Amino acid sequence: MPSKSSARTAALTVAAVCSAVSAVALTAPAHADAAPVRIHDVQGTTRLSPLAGRLVTDVTGIVTGVRSYGSSRGFWMQDPQTDDDPATSEGVFVFTSSAPKVAVGDAVKVTGTVSEYVPGGASTGNQSVTEIVRPTVTVVSSGNELPAATVVDSRSVPDRYAPAGDEAAGGSVNGLTLRPRAYALDHYESLEGMNVRIGSSRVVTATDPYDELWVTVKPHENDNRRGGAVYGSYTDQNTGRLQIQSLIPAATRPFPTAHVGDVLEGTTEGPLDYSQYGGYTLTARTLGTVADGGTERETTRAQARGELAVATYNVENLDPSDDTFAAHARAIVGNLRSPDILSLEEVQDNNGATDDGTVAADETVGELIDAIVAAGGPRYDWRSVDPADKADGGEPGGNIRQVFLFNPERVSFTDRAGGDATTAVGVEKVRGKARLTASPARIAPADAAWENSRKPLVGEFVFRGRTVFVVANHFASKGGDQGLTSQYQPPVRSSETQRHRQAAAVNSFVKDVLKAQRNADVIALGDLNDFEFSRTTQLLEDGGALWSAIKSLPRSERYTYVYQGNSQALDQILVSPSIRAKGSFTYDSVHINAEFADQISDHDPQVLRFRP
Known part of the structure; x- marks a missing residue:
């Protein structure tokens, strides 16, 4: 794999995380009719919205996160009134293109078109993100309590990684009904756009130049003595891995520097996104603090005279x-x-x-x-x-x-x-x-x-x-x-x-x-x-x-x-x-x-x- 990040730098210049403008969207033809729906109706029970390409009106929710940087500007909102289906997410991203004029805690009504955006384009094979684009946003009230965060931990994330793709669809899982209690990727997808929370979690990839790090919510999954999660088989994936980014402005709080084996302590909470580089990503509105895990650089022994x-x-x-x-x-x-x-x-x-x-x-x-x-x-x-x-x-x-x-x-x-x-x-x-x-x-x-x-x-x-x-x-x-x-x-x-x-x-x-x-x-x-x-x-x-x-x-x-x-x-x-x-x-x-x-x-x- 590439050792320097020039390709990624260029890609991020075009699309910081996921821009519905510059990417490929999976959409059905637009319809003139527009019916009021709830967020879980928009998300549906598969990875693709049953309403893709349709205009939806007065979709209600509480703003749980705002992204005002990069080319993927917008906000996440979540319906505090859930349905009884664990396969349907209650959160969704609203792509505004320019800096959104809403704040966390606002109750909003959104009218717009449902779109399926593929971070990086269809050629990457990435999953899509269900979004509402070209929105009209009305703030109904402010200062509302946020929907309770869903806890992501070793008990909630299944040990099996993903279902086998549908052969008739070229191996894609897009059309399969989500089984969030059976597969880790289905579990994360069922929470797409929702407010989620992790507790103290071990860092399994160090902070990178893009202010990202990775943690695991499964502390004993293929772990090693230095704190990492070892990848030892195509069929034994590390299901507890989760990428962490921050919605907190760097001027307010710089992103923490962490090494493998450190611990992201306390509560990290925010909307669950899907990014071009790494997939499911907790975009933190509240970010834990890094505790030193004591990982030190190794020194090998010297060779003997005859070695x-x-x-x-x-x-x-x-x-x-x-x-x-x-x-x-x-x-x-x-x-x-x-x-x-x-x-x-x-x-x-x-x-x-x-x-x-x-x-x-x-x-x-x-x-x-x-x-x-x-x-x-x-x-x-x-x-x-x-x-x-x-x-x-x-x-x-x-x-x-x-x-x-x-x-x-x-x-x-x-x-x-x-x-x-x-x-x-x-x-x-x-x-x-x-x-x-x-x-x-x-x-x-x-x-x-x-x-x-x-x-x-x-x-x-x-x-x-x-x-x-x-x-x-x-x-x-x-x-x-x-x-x-x-x-x-x-x-x-x-x-x-x-x-x-x-x-x-x-x-x-x-x-x-x-x-x-x-x-x-x-x-x-x-x-x-x-x-x-x-x-x-x-x-x-x-x-x-x-x-x-x-x-x-x-x-x-x-x-x-x-x-x-x-x-x-x-x-x-x-x-x-x-x-x-x-x-x-x-x-x-x-x-x-x-x-x-x-x-x-x-x-x-x-x-x-x-x-x-």
Whole structure:
């Protein structure tokens, strides 16, 4: 998945949360007739309003929240007189376009058109939000008591995540009658637009630059010792996750800074919304306070004299204009304990996102090496292969690539000419040993599997007389996949098709090495943008050529990245049978970034130590 947020920034410029003007609406043809209805009639018993496209008159409710910022300006109102159907919500969002002229506690009558708005557009697969648009609003009275907030907690949210979508509707759940006591997503949908409340809840994704954080209302759901909620299976979703935003103006109260493991204490209350990035969101009118959970950055142990330490670290689009070099250097020296070989992902060219044909990254890498020395680490040497301009994806103009750093006092690199952006590396058998035809080099760069994506970097190292082959990877991102709260259940993961081809190509290369030398030490590592239980990983491991070392950890420890309340493994280190058979390796995911609001990368590094 993308490491920097440029795409999201652009999207938020167009639609801060959900604008009924700029988005796709699911509407039926408008009717000239207009009948008085209640909010639960507007919401109906499915995700789509039975009145979509119709003009409704004098819909009454109490204002429970006002959003006067961004392009999704409007207010939520709720009918204090409920019906007896748990599937129908009593709240709805009224899209006013300009700053609404109502206040919390106003009793209002609204006449307008019912619309189904899809945050981000229909192509995202997101669920829709039922809204009243083009409204005429009449304030009947002010200062009214708000409808009692519905409590969202571990008892009210079902353990099952979502129903299977209707095959006749392409897998969509939109037309299915809500079963809020059976499925978590149905439960949240039945509360769309309503005033809801959570009590003290653990933070499971740190505060982000957009003033959002995630909590869980289920404290024991797939929890780990550092406070996160681990994502360990496509079929075992974390149902208690909920995104938190604030309706409180920043000038009145800045959004709190929280890390994973902290607790949002007290009452957090406000309308339940559905946003483009994350789905169901409590837009807080009343916001709890953050209590420190004591989560600290980890430090791995140093390698022993006879151990080779090989690490991987996504440095998030690093280029000379960044101010994170010193921090990355401290992490490499202090937290990773100066590994012998370090695979870096997302190293950009010498002028970063400037798109002028520059592809060299010697200034970027040199600045990092100098910072590592200044932090008390070794003076690393490095190897890489410059990509062809704009051929490897990533931030336009940045020409990201993988780079090997290695400590020449502990490891030597075998240079063999011939590796460039377009030449495929091969494997030879020389005197009974595997040997690369070029080093450093790239795996099958012309293969369609790597189209607009980073090509694997391969290098041949020697440690204490033993050759070790290292493959540095950065597979295609998850961009374009449907979200976990998609209207399509299960959601479609379209991006994995390319990663499957990439995994098969790397696996084929490793098999070539092992065919030439059955006991060769091979390590494939990097940002794979996929989970240890995924088909991508299975294809990498095919035939026993590799094995993901993160699976040596307890399930609750298997994560390198935190996204939308899920602690998950996107970065991996896989080893060949000879390394696994030695039985002396140790693997560590070193949590220094992903759980923290003040992160210097969105990925945690990992390190493998073994005796070749």
